[in-house]
Amino acid sequence: MNNEIKVLKFGGTSVKSIGRIEHVAGIVAECAKQCKVIVVVSAMGDTTDYLVKMAKSCSGNPEKRELDLLLSTGEQVSIALLAIKLQDMGVQARSLTGGQVGIFTESIHTNARIVDIRKETLADRLKDNDVLVVAGFQGVTETGDVTTLGRGGSDTTAVALAAAVDATGCDIYTDVDGIYTTDPNLVKNAALLRQLSYGEVLEMARLGAKVLHPRAVELARQYNVKLRVRNTFKPEDKGTLIVGGEMEIFRAISSVAIDKDQAAVAIMDVPDQPGIAGKITQALAKRNIGIDMIVQSFHPSIDHNSIAFTVSSDALDETVLVLEELKAQLGARSVQVDADCAKVSLIGAGLVEQPDIPARMFTTLGENSINIKMISTSEMKLSCVVSRDNAEKAARLIHEAFELHLLENKSAATVV
């Protein structure tokens, strides 16, 4: 046994039954032969959804502090069961809640960010045990209230722990083989990518690819944590490795992402004066609603403007509420909504240097009668908002147009 520590994270589907917990325990026990292990687990299967449903049947708008205390039980059950299974296999294991590990967060319930991890607690516990089984998705405030980390919380827990103990790696076990050039359920010949940079994965995640949450990837980049996405049910498979900026050679394009939960909202005919976009985003930020693409129409001949932007579907109702309140204050004419949108994005580290790429993407969509509602570009991505009906077709066409299926099984360095 050397001094190395490895972090493994298993999602809800990987621990959804006692049989699966046993399988996961096998992977962990095998790894624990090589080094100390910290395992982060999510709640079993649909537990979290079930708990939310129960809370909603108690109140249409359950208080967030209570909701966090409720949801945190899901992970607490998984860690206890996994630890019991590991101990039964003879592994010196111990389960720890977020609070017990000392994962301190802000006191923003249901969406807290990690402020600090008590490294000494972890070091102490690792001295006495070969495996620590830590509850993902949860933390505790300085005053002892339980918080949850929101979406991607368990991935974030895993990466944060890996950073705190300077782990040799953080393996995110899931129910797919790794990261693909696009959703393999959508495009049959989607290619598995063996190696990616943080930046590429970050864009993919932000743009709707469900494999990893951007928070976790950002944290991994910040602390240079070597991430690996791999399949719980094919533990011999290496999956996709995500590493830092030491690679100077990038792929032009690495994947197509699709996010079907988008809505477009427009506030029409606002008198043209400075600060309107600021007022809107500020009002939304107060409700913790992030807006995505924002398009301001430009009519030099008239003194009215319209501002359109996208939000995630689940924030739509609240967004409209905020805008209706703002409407009079801004002197706007109306608020318009297009609820059934999707965002299809092309991601690649070398994208910005090749101006023919946007052209090829737009032409592909146009030739296939898919109307583009909004466009947004950045250094590593190119996104189009289309109607939700067209989203999958658009992704398939773009994947084909850029021949992404040919990226299969090659490492980044060889496919420039």
Place this chain on the structure above:
Amino acid sequence: MNNEIKVLKFGGTSVKSIGRIEHVAGIVAECAKQCKVIVVVSAMGDTTDYLVKMAKSCSGNPEKRELDLLLSTGEQVSIALLAIKLQDMGVQARSLTGGQVGIFTESIHTNARIVDIRKETLADRLKDNDVLVVAGFQGVTETGDVTTLGRGGSDTTAVALAAAVDATGCDIYTDVDGIYTTDPNLVKNAALLRQLSYGEVLEMARLGAKVLHPRAVELARQYNVKLRVRNTFKPEDKGTLIVGGEMEIFRAISSVAIDKDQAAVAIMDVPDQPGIAGKITQALAKRNIGIDMIVQSFHPSIDHNSIAFTVSSDALDETVLVLEELKAQLGARSVQVDADCAKVSLIGAGLVEQPDIPARMFTTLGENSINIKMISTSEMKLSCVVSRDNAEKAARLIHEAFELHLLENKSAATVV
């Protein structure tokens, strides 16, 4: 609103569904109009059994620390849901786990005793809230590990909190109307007792009556907490009041208790030498097995003795294991087991002063061909071990012989 604080406790059946949680919230909200309230709740319905079953399917002998962390989630779910419901009704409520409330225990997992409760934490939280919803059955060690209090844990939590805040009363809500002269499922005309002393209830609880756990009653007596057992589904009903030793007038007999989970064990033909009973009880105590009645046969003519005693059925296997180990050391001939026993007890504060009572009890059983295997008496009770088959019949006969159905609806002072 005065400065009074009341503690209410609701068991698992009282919160087994969202509908029932809503009902409980109604009772709590009503009470909160009068004074500050601390509500203690158990896990919903069969949750605890379900969690134990999951743990057992991970390991035949799950580690107790992990089991506690697992089981504590049951109450954590109930408190969050009840708090959400209360808030939804406009009540300023807050849920707290055992750890958050500062219920510190020994670090004996699955059966910890409360060492201390942080009164300041409670006072602080009560300043900001009208209702605190506290998880029963659980505490935390000084090092932050979650413990559970074992059987009767939630009742104990409620009484301990009532003592800590000097509550005006502690109402234990359950699914029966109060405490009866015997199990009303068994004896149709069992009478509801309106008032009892701690001592009487303590004997009843120890002797198998399931209404209150002796730990909770002992604690209530120690801190003079006014206990009331009442029906969740008849909140207008006052149930049974249990109060302290200020009453100088006792009933001779108050109830018949029955405990069907008893086993008799005998260690046969032990050479007659001092200290044998000590060795046996010591060996059993090490495994945390308490023995109940103990009978040592007395044969002045021979130099061998036999010792028989009762244990609860679930401790039988371990007891036999311990005795088989001891057998050679003690030079005993054999270990004999009578697994199907029951204990029927007559309880009453004035029992000791009336020698005709034992006679009437034994005669009643004898006339009905019920064989008495062991007898044990103490200041407030008179117990007979009979075969399990005869237990219910025996209880019915004794209840009838002493005309306990006539105690109905009278306060203790009037029925001397």
